[in-house]
Structure formats: C-alpha cells, structure tokens
Amino acid sequence: MKTKKKINMIIMLVLVLILMTGCKKDKDDSENEINGGNDTDIELNGEDDKDILDEDETTEDETDGDKTNEEKAKEEQVEEKDTVEEKVEDKQEPQQPTTDESNKNKTEEVPEGDKETGTDNEVTQTFSAPDFTLSNGKGSNYTLSDYKGKLILVNFFTTWCTYCREEMPAFQRIYNKYKDEVAIIGVNVQHDANEKPVSEVLNWLNNLNVTFPVVFDSDGTATDNYYINGYPTTYVISKQGEIIGYVNAVTEQDLENLISKNK
Template sequence: MNLKFFGMIISVFIIAFMVIMTVKTNFVGKDKSAEFEEYPSGLIKDQANKLDNEGLEYEIGSEESNIAPDFELRSLSGEMIKLSDYKGKKVFLNFWASWCPPCRVEMPHMENYYQKYKDSADVEMIAVNMTTDERNVENVEKFVDSLGLSFPVLLDAEGEIKDLYDFDYYPTTYLINADGIIVKKFSYAVDEKKIEELIANIE
C-alpha cells in the first residue's frame, strides 16, 4: 500500500466522521427540561425567542419591539398572577408607587377606562406596585382603597420585576399586544382619553 493510497483512506475516514457528527448535532433530540428554569418569584430565565407569522424573530427585553418578559406576582387580594395569563389580550402594564404624585393623578383615569371596557374590550390593565420602594404594604392598600381601584394590583415585593424591566421613573407603562410584544413604553401619566387612544392603536 503506497502512501498516496493510505492518505486517501485517512481522508475518507475523516470526512465520514465529520458528516456523522454534524447529523448527530442537528437531529438528536435535546433535553427540553433544561430550556426553562423557574425561580421562586416566577421569573423565567432564558425564555425562547419567538418567530412571528412573517418569520421575524423578536428578542425578550424591556424595550419596544421586544417580547415582554414574563413574571408571576401575588396580587393585593392574594392571587398569583402571571403576565402570560393574558396572552391573546392587549395589556396596559403600569409600574407605580403610592408616594408618586403623577401615579395618584393617573390611577383614577386607569380605573375609569377599566370600568368602561373591562367587559367589552379584549384588554387587561395591570398595575405593579414597586413594593420595595414603599414603607409598608398597608400604604399600598390604603392608596388602592382610597381610589377604589378594581383592576389587578400586583406587589413586586423583592424588586425583581423592576430589575427585569429596567426603568427609572414612576409611573412607567408598557403597552403589550396580543402576541406579547411591547409596542410602546413611556414614563409619564396619561388621562382616560389618552389611554383609550393608546390602547386603540396597539397592533
């Protein structure tokens, strides 16, 4: 056996090995249980990116055109609520604190909108209180009771959701479409008329 022929055999073996490894990498099933990691807070790490109907990929994040990060929090009434529970609906996601003057101005307008459309519009209003910035939960309860708020009020007791959404001012609101994509983010109070306009323009 001459060296040239021996070299050809070695080359064939190398190519065959590379083909086998490529096929194995592409087609052997992965352990799906490792793709998601639930935390006690309900935060989901490494959520899969999403493809829309046109094949466009959206990244998870807190900016416009991102997939809104999922979370789970306890409400004032004691119910555990996940953002993903409202998939298929438009969501007005508001972050606030009871000592924030613009929040007090805005909340009655949010309540008015909620009462007007909660049974007829495919939309949900969620207010996440930044509980780590409050003196106590009792202040939150008094605030909610004083304004007669009936939409879901969630408590970010550990501050993890604030870190997840990465904002600096109160109130900050995220408008999320039925596919879970953030279509608008703003950090100022709005009145009922503006809320109607903003939600009507969610696509």
C-alpha cells in the same frame, strides 16, 4: 586850482555813488537768496505734508481693509450659526406614544441603582415582554402571560408619586370600559425604600376605588426586567405578548388613543 578841486570832488562823488550802488545790489542779491531759500523750504515742507497725508490715507485704507475682513468673518460665522439653527429646527421630533404633550416626561425619580430606560418611547424592534408572577397582597398570584390574547397595560407605580396618584382614576375608568378587551395590571414597586407597606398600599388603592388587578414587586425583579427608572411608567404589550412601547404619566385620552391604535 579851483577847477582841479571841482574835478576831484566830482570824482569822489562818482566813486561814492558807485560804492553805494554796489552795496545796494549786494543787499538785494542777499535778500533774494534768503527769500529763494525760504520758498524752497516751503515747497519741501509742502511735499513732506503731502507725503504724510498720503501715508495717513494708506493707513486708513489698510485699517478699513482689516475691518472689512473682520466684519466678513463675523458675517460668515453668523450665517453658519443660522444654518445650524435652521437644521436643528427642521429636524423632526421623534413620535411619542402619548398624545397629551403637557404630560410628557412627568415622572418621579426612582431610587439610585435601578436601571435607566430613557424618555417616552415606542419600541422599533419587537421582543417578548418579560413574564412575571406576583402576589396581589391578598393571597392570590397573577401571571402576566395568562393575559395573552388581550392588549395589556402594565403600570409601575408608587404611592408617594404624585403623577401615579393623579392617573389612577383614568386607569380605573378605562378598565371599566374596556376590561373585556384590555387587561390592566398595576405593579406596586414595593422594594422602593420610600414605599409604604403592602397593607397601607391596599388601603390607598381602596380609597381610590381601584378594582383592576394590582400586584406587588417585593424584590424588584420585575422592575429591573422592565428597566424602570421613573414613576409612573406604563408598558403597552400586544395580544401576542410583545412590547409595543412605554409611556410616562398619561391622561384618560392618552389611554384611549393607545387602545384605539393597538387593540
């Protein structure tokens, strides 16, 4: 009986050991499966992260590409602008009859309604100077065509024009020096609404010691025929009676140069 009990106990112990071993194996297998699944998830996550990085790099490359295109476009615009500026700088200024650049475009504006002439200029196509016969305010008349055979300077002026007054002494000195070769005629624009009466203009001229002929354009015909739009304006007329060009405010040296060039 004792032997039989021992055998039964041994069998029970063996069964218990077998059961315990089986449970442990199942537990190990379950843990391995769990760990294996986690490894797979990690690998998948790693691949996802790699894809995200690749997409970011691609986006950055595309952005860099777009930025490069924009920069290229801006550079091309800058180059085109520089080219245009170079062309403008290379373009030569037209030749002016005046030699003193500080006097260029020094004019007083004329009353509204008079015709426009433009800036200092030389006439490229010669044509006859419009003739006129005007009074000097003292009972004598002067006719432009009577001075053919001389270089003629016809100066249109007003007394209220600052530049007109400043250049009068220069005209007088040139007249004193060249009166046998050059005719100087002053034309006072009497029809200008702001101009003084003839008597006051004569006093103004006397105070400046002007002795060259000065006539008065009372109705504006001569002023219109010469398209005066600024004071002073001086026309240069050849010995043949053709217009050479016209200038605005001048210095004595400017007048010397005009005479030397055209007499």
